[in-house]
Amino acid sequence: MTSIIPLTVNAEDQSVPSGWTVRDLVAARLGQSVGEDGRAADGSPLGVAVALDDAVIPRSRWSATALADGARCEIVTAVQGG
Amino acid sequence: MTKTDTTTDNRTGTTAGTTAGTTADRAGMGAAAPADDPLVIAGESLSSRLIMGTGGATDLAALERALVASGTALTTVAMRRFSTQTRGSVFEMVRRLGIRVLPNTAGCYSVRDALLTAELAREALETDWVKLEVIADDETLLPDGVELLEATEELVHRGFTVLPYTSDDPALARRLEDAGAAAVMPLGSPIGTGLGILNPHNIELICERANVPVVLDAGIGTASDAALAMELGCSAVLVASAVTRAQDPEAMARAMDLAVRAGRAAAGAGRIPRRRLALASSAFDGLIDPVQQSEGSGREAESW
Numbered sequence: 001m002t003s004i005i006p007l008t009v010n011a012e013d014q015s016v017p018s019g020w021t022v023r024d025l026v027a028a029r030l031g032q033s034v035g036e037d038g039r040a041a042d043g044s045p046l047g048v049a050v051a052l053d054d055a056v057i058p059r060s061r062w063s064a065t066a067l068a069d070g071a072r073c074e075i076v077t078a079v080q081g082g
Numbered sequence: 083m084t085k086t087d088t089t090t091d092n093r094t095g096t097t098a099g100t101t102a103g104t105t106a107d108r109a110g111m112g113a114a115a116p117a118d119d120p121l122v123i124a125g126e127s128l129s130s131r132l133i134m135g136t137g138g139a140t141d142l143a144a145l146e147r148a149l150v151a152s153g154t155a156l157t158t159v160a161m162r163r164f165s166t167q168t169r170g171s172v173f174e175m176v177r178r179l180g181i182r183v184l185p186n187t188a189g190c191y192s193v194r195d196a197l198l199t200a201e202l203a204r205e206a207l208e209t210d211w212v213k214l215e216v217i218a219d220d221e222t223l224l225p226d227g228v229e230l231l232e233a234t235e236e237l238v239h240r241g242f243t244v245l246p247y248t249s250d251d252p253a254l255a256r257r258l259e260d261a262g263a264a265a266v267m268p269l270g271s272p273i274g275t276g277l278g279i280l281n282p283h284n285i286e287l288i289c290e291r292a293n294v295p296v297v298l299d300a301g302i303g304t305a306s307d308a309a310l311a312m313e314l315g316c317s318a319v320l321v322a323s324a325v326t327r328a329q330d331p332e333a334m335a336r337a338m339d340l341a342v343r344a345g346r347a348a349a350g351a352g353r354i355p356r357r358r359l360a361l362a363s364s365a366f367d368g369l370i371d372p373v374q375q376s377e378g379s380g381r382e383a384e385s386w
Contacts, residue, residue: 081160082135082322
C-alpha cells in the first residue's frame with residue numbers, strides 16, 4: 001500500500017509515501033544515496049542535519065525514524081556566514 | 083584616536099607583556115612573540131590568531147583565495163535551510179582546505195533559536211564548537227546579553243565548546259567566562275560597520291581580567307584595527323566583511339594576517355609608557371656650547 005502523507009519540509013508543503021524514513025527524505029532532497037550511517041556512499045559526511053518538530057534527529061537514527069503525518073522537517077546545512 | 087591620553091600611562095608599557103594576552107595565554111610569551119606561539123582554545127592549538135568569517139563574499143573562488151591568503155586555521159559558517167543552491171558549497175571547500183569549521187548561530191534572537199541552531203550545527207558539521215550569537219535586533223545586531231548568558235550556560239551544560247559573541251562590557255565578559263565559555267568574543271563595533279574598536283579601554287580591561295582567550299569580533303575595518311586589538315591584549319581577531327567586502331579580498335586577507343602578527347609581537351615587546359612632554363632620545367652629555375665658544379671674541383656670532 002502506497003498511501004501519501006503530507007509534510008512540511010523547510011517551510012514548503014511536500015507529500016511523501018507513507019513509510020518513508022528521514023533517510024529517504026534526505027536522500028531525495030540531496031539527490032544522492034545515503035547510507036545506514038547517515039553518510040554518503042563513500043563514507044564522507046553530508047554536512048546536513050535534520051530536525052523533526054524542533055528535535056534534532058541524529059544521523060545514526062535517520063534510517064530508523066519514520067516520518068509522521070504532518071511532521072515539520074528542517075534540513076539545514078552550512079552556508080557562508082560571519 | 084581615543085587612546086591619545088597625554089598623561090603618563092602606567093597601565094601599559096611599564097612591564098613587558100602586561101597587555102599581552104590573557105593570563106593563560108601570556109605564560110608562554112617571551113619578549114619577542116615566537117613563531118610557534120599558537121592560539122589555544124579549549125585545549126586545541128590553532129596555528130593562526132586570525133579567524134576568518136566566510137560571510138559577505140560574492141563568489142566562492144574569491145573567498146577561497148582570501149581564506150588561503152589569510153593563513154587562518156578556523157573559519158565561521160552559518161546554518162541555513164538546505165537548497166540546491168547551497169548544496170555542497172562552503173562546507174566542502176573548507177573541508178578541502180583543511181580549515182577547522184566554527185558554526186555560528188547568526189540570525190538567532192532567543193535562547194530557544196540558538197540552542198536548536200547549535201544542535202543542528204553539531205550534528206551537521208560534527209563539531210562541538212559554536213560561535214554563539216544571540217542578537218537583540220536586526221538594526222544594530224548587538225548581542226542580547228541576558229539571552230546570551232542563558233544560552234551559554236545551557237550549551238556548556240550540553241557539552242558544547244562555546245565562544246559567545248558579546249558586547250564590549252567587561253562585566254558581561256566575566257559572567258560568560260564564569261558560565262563556562264571557552265573564549266569570549268567582544269565586538270569592537272557593530273557587525274559590518276568597519277568602525278574599528280570604539281572602546282579600547284573596555285577591550286583592554288576584558289583582556290586583563292580574562293582567563294580564557296579574548297577574540298576581538300566584529301567592527302574591524304582595516305589592518306590597523308586588527309593590530310590594535312592584539313596590542314590591547316586580545317588573543318585573536320575575527321574578520322569577515324573587512325576582508326570579503328574589501329576591493330581586493332585576497333590582499334586584505336594577507337594584510338590582516340600581518341597586522342595580527344605585528345600587533346601580537348608589539349604587545350609582547352612591551353610598549354613605552356605614554357608621556358605628556360618630550361623625552362629626548364639623544365644624550366645631553368658632551369653637547370657643544372656655542373655661547374661659551376663665542377664669549378670674548380669681540381665679534382658677533384656668525385649667523386648659522
